[in-house]
Amino acid sequence: MFHSSARSRVPAILAVVTLSLFQPAREAAAEVVLLDHFTGSSGSVPAGWTDIGFDANPASTIVESGTLVTINDTRGNGGPQFMQSSAFAATEPLSLTVDLASMSGSGPVSMAMLGGLSGKGLMVRFDGTSKNFTLALTNNGGSIGTFALPGGTHLPSYSSGTMSYTLVADEDSVRLTSVLDGFDSGDLAFASVVSAGVDSLDDLGSSLGLLLGTEASTGNPGDLATVAYDRVELTGTTAVPEPSRALLALMGLVSVAVRRRRIP
Structure with a gap:
């Protein structure tokens, strides 16, 4: 089982992952193709x-x-x-x-x-x-x-x-x-x-x-x-x-798993 302190962090981690899934994509960047002042x-x-x-x-x-x-x-x-x-x-x-x-x-x-x-x-x-x-x-x-x-x-x-x-x-x-x-x-x-x-x-x-x-x-x-x-x-x-939404979610879940293994 998770230690109580680890369990307390799980909702916060899941919240970050959830927000990453629903954040709007970053706006595209304008790139100057040609600029001439002659x-x-x-x-x-x-x-x-x-x-x-x-x-x-x-x-x-x-x-x-x-x-x-x-x-x-x-x-x-x-x-x-x-x-x-x-x-x-x-x-x-x-x-x-x-x-x-x-x-x-x-x-x-x-x-x-x-x-x-x-x-x-x-x-x-x-x-x-x-x-x-x-x-x-x-x-x-x-x-x-x-x-x-x-x-x-x-x-x-x-x-x-x-x-x-x-x-x-x-x-x-x-x-x-x-x-x-x-x-x-x-x-x-x-x-x-x-x-x-x-x-x-x-x-x-x-x-x-x-x-x-x-x-x-x-x-x-x-x-x-x-x-x-x-x-x-x-x-x-x-x-x-930008990182994919799925990758951000996976990183969050891996973080939970690592914490679980480290806590006796």
């Missing part, structure tokens, strides 16, 4: 990025200077000007924040895409002229369907200066927000874009890239549009390791 002053494409622009016009450039990277695109010369990051593993949810310093020129459009120009992707476009977002699924760089965003002008108070937007993508939905004017798309299911054949973030692939770009959407051929990017941050979420 402070390299390279005078060209920032380190860790590749110029994949379609525009061969000499005026279509990517220039990192000071604390910005400025992407210029000329209208009617083959397509938007892009740069692409190195590939990273797709973990969910993914949260992408893009900070703009300025937009100017001929119908400037800021473009940010998770994915790649080969295969499927998720693209945000912000048109500095209409002050509206477009959120689309893409295949090989072309839109294959758009999400239904709130009506009206999304950022009516935007002029041409600083602004930021955040895209969060989890297993089966996306959400686009901006602090400016309190824009919030709400949760939008991947499956709501019925023609795209994308039902989850996994359908974009296990390895993704981040593309940033500029498009001149209005004006005459050769007119220039400029978007200056101040910062991009991409975070993923990883589970925090």
